[in-house]
Amino acid sequence: MESKREEEFLRYTEPGLLRRFARNQLAALILILVGMVVVLSLLTRTFLTANNIFNVLRAFSWIAIASFGQSVVIIGGGIDLSAGSNMAFSGIVTAMLLVAGYNVVFSVLMGLLVTLGIGFCNGLMVSKAKLPPFIATLGTMSIIRGFCYGMTQGWPVRSLPRSFMSLGQTDVGIFIWQVPLPAIFMVVFAVLCYILLDKTKLGYHTYAVGGNEYAAALAGINTGRVKNVAFTLSGLLAGMGGLLMTARLGVAAPTAAQGYELDIIAAAVIGGISLTGGEGSVWGALIGAAIMQILRNALVLLGFPAYWQPAAIGAVIIGAVMIDMYRKRKV
């Protein structure tokens, strides 16, 4: 989409198409994804079945949605360790309201509202109290997990109404396929977050604050407000992911999503979002979540011993970041 003026301004030869493709982060990721799919389709008979693909899609959609919010935070220069606890908490709040007889819409809205509020508090701690995001969200992570246990006395909340569970379990007919509803939500949120980051002034400012906070402040950008919005959004989207997860599982457990924040952050990092801030895109996070889930799926289908799976995943995360660093070196 370069304007004609851009093209006439090129005094040096623009690097060839292939090299630009290789340099492009998203292109490289898509290549890896496609590679994995091809290899697995050849190695197993069950990978490329509609059933398996949609199971994979459904499974990573919750992590992906939460990772979009996490991406905005990381691009803005922060990090949100409370994402997993928020995922569990939104499920618990909504479930408890549903069991107490409130209608689905109200319960869902409340569940989202509390995690939005938690995100907002994270934002306040970082922007007003100047707490390092790692510390602020580490504290929130524990506090909210405590609420999960405290409010339920440790018991999972069951007997959720059908209407709620349909959020996580319905399939929508698109052409010849039955696409899981959570996957559709995932794409919708990806598009919304992409538009926010790439096309709006707030998005530009988010990249600026993450890239060089001092320079952004000198340019008159309200860095506190930018960070606040990022953390609030992360809370909201973690809550959204948690709700879909709860709806799918049919039960809200205080132990749910334990440790998920690491998966969420890993999805963003594999997707090329630099932990130092200022670069990356939500599509990368989506592909990162997909890669991780397909990897898990692959390990299962290939009969990899279950206990060793985290080791394989960890190796992939390290490998992905090293490849990305190599790609970004100053050439």
Add this chain to the structure above:
Amino acid sequence: METALLKEEVPQPILVLRGITKYFGGVHALEDVDFEVYPQEIVALVGDNGAGKSTLVKIIAGVHQPTRGQIFFLNRPVEIRSPHDAQALGIEIVYQELALIETRDVPANFFLGREPVKGRLGIFVDRKKMVDDTVRTLKELGIVLPSLRTLVRYLSGGQRQALAIGRVMPWGGKIIIMDEPTAALGVKESRRVLDLILRLKEKGCSVIVISHNMRHVFNVADRIVVLRGGRKVGDKRKTETTPDEIVKLIVGAEML
């Protein structure tokens, strides 16, 4: 009988700072400084490290607020509470550290903090306008970049400097502040920057230049203001002083 009195035209300063004092906690960065900028003049602001030069210009640029003192712009008292306030008055600044975002491309840096928007809601960035304006300005200044999509991290030092200076041009600033514009540059590039400063004056701007380099100062400045220990110790027209005298003022005659 009526006699028409011919008054000699006394130029009025565009910017007047009176009694500017700035404390950062216990640190007295500036103490009772008076500072004027006249139309179409180049003022050099000199002084040793810690003399308060950067603090003074940051107050003018809206980054800091004075602890005491007043600011007048075109004879009206003003409060410059943010960089946007300064920009609204027509005051632009190029920082010594350049203040660029390395992870973003050229147009994004060009319009940092004041991205043009389109549409009814005013939240969507007008990318096409950003690119077009950037191309036009770079062409006008004769700056060559490999591609507008290049991230700043891949630009050379000279290109970054050109970008940092270039991005304040399109806004029609009346006062342009440059903090150590030649400090990191070689001979040829310094000459280009000094020529640019002279050209700005020709176009009707005033330029405040902070510099350690006496040769560059005496090359372009009309007037030289010396700060020492947060106070103004000298305010001389270039034609009425010498580099030696300025150096004496900077370090304090007692030291020599």
